[in-house]
Amino acid sequence: MFLALLCLSACAGRLDQSVRTRAAADLSCSADSLKIDKVEDRGFNEGLYRAQGCERSQQYSAKCTLFGCRSHTAEEIAAREAEEEARYQAYRQQQAERQAAGGAGSGGSDSSSSGDAASRFVSTRLHNECPRKVLLFHGRHPRHSGGRTDSIGSNTTMSVQGNEGDTLWIVDDKGEGVSNFTYNKSVSQVFITKSCAGFSTSRS
Secondary structure, eight states, rough: OHHHHHHHHHHHHHHHHHHHHHHHHTTOOGGGGGGEEEEEEETTEEEEEEEEETTTEEEEEEEEEETEEEEEOOOHHHHHHHHHHHHHHHHHHHHHHHHOOOOOOOTTOHHHHHHHHHHEEEEEEEOOSSSSOEEEESSSSSTTTTTTTEEEEEEEEEEEEETTEEEEEETTTSEEEEEEEEEOOTTTTTEOOOTSSHHHHSOO
């Protein structure tokens, strides 16, 4: 019980400090002069905070993980979610164009094949435990055409999409494949390991 209370206190202090440091830069105000209030409790390692100082205020969503604490504004979170949604819609559009091209080549579209393609679609949450940005490649192989490049920042989570059986690669600075993951409907979350050289279905 004592250890649990100690952990709660330590995490709360780290969240407060994360918000204070971020707000000091955003509000052009000294960190010591800021008033930090918790607006919403989201668990022992996450919360919504309001920072006030120098006649200005800003709200932050703060979260601590094993890799440190970070604070983000609502606008930053909305932009990230919009980026993920745009990426998802772009992928859907690409898939629709491929289906249309295939249907035109065969003299018509088959509703059953369209339904079959939808049933194979997989959306997976990817979290990067590597201490640096990792380069990605969506496609059969990094050295083959038809794929697309991507990246994910350290301690960042994003949605990746593909059909069941499609491949997602970690690549090096030269575009060479380092490791790959095959989309599977039974896997909803994947982690890039701390070594930056592999995928895992559990935290490393």
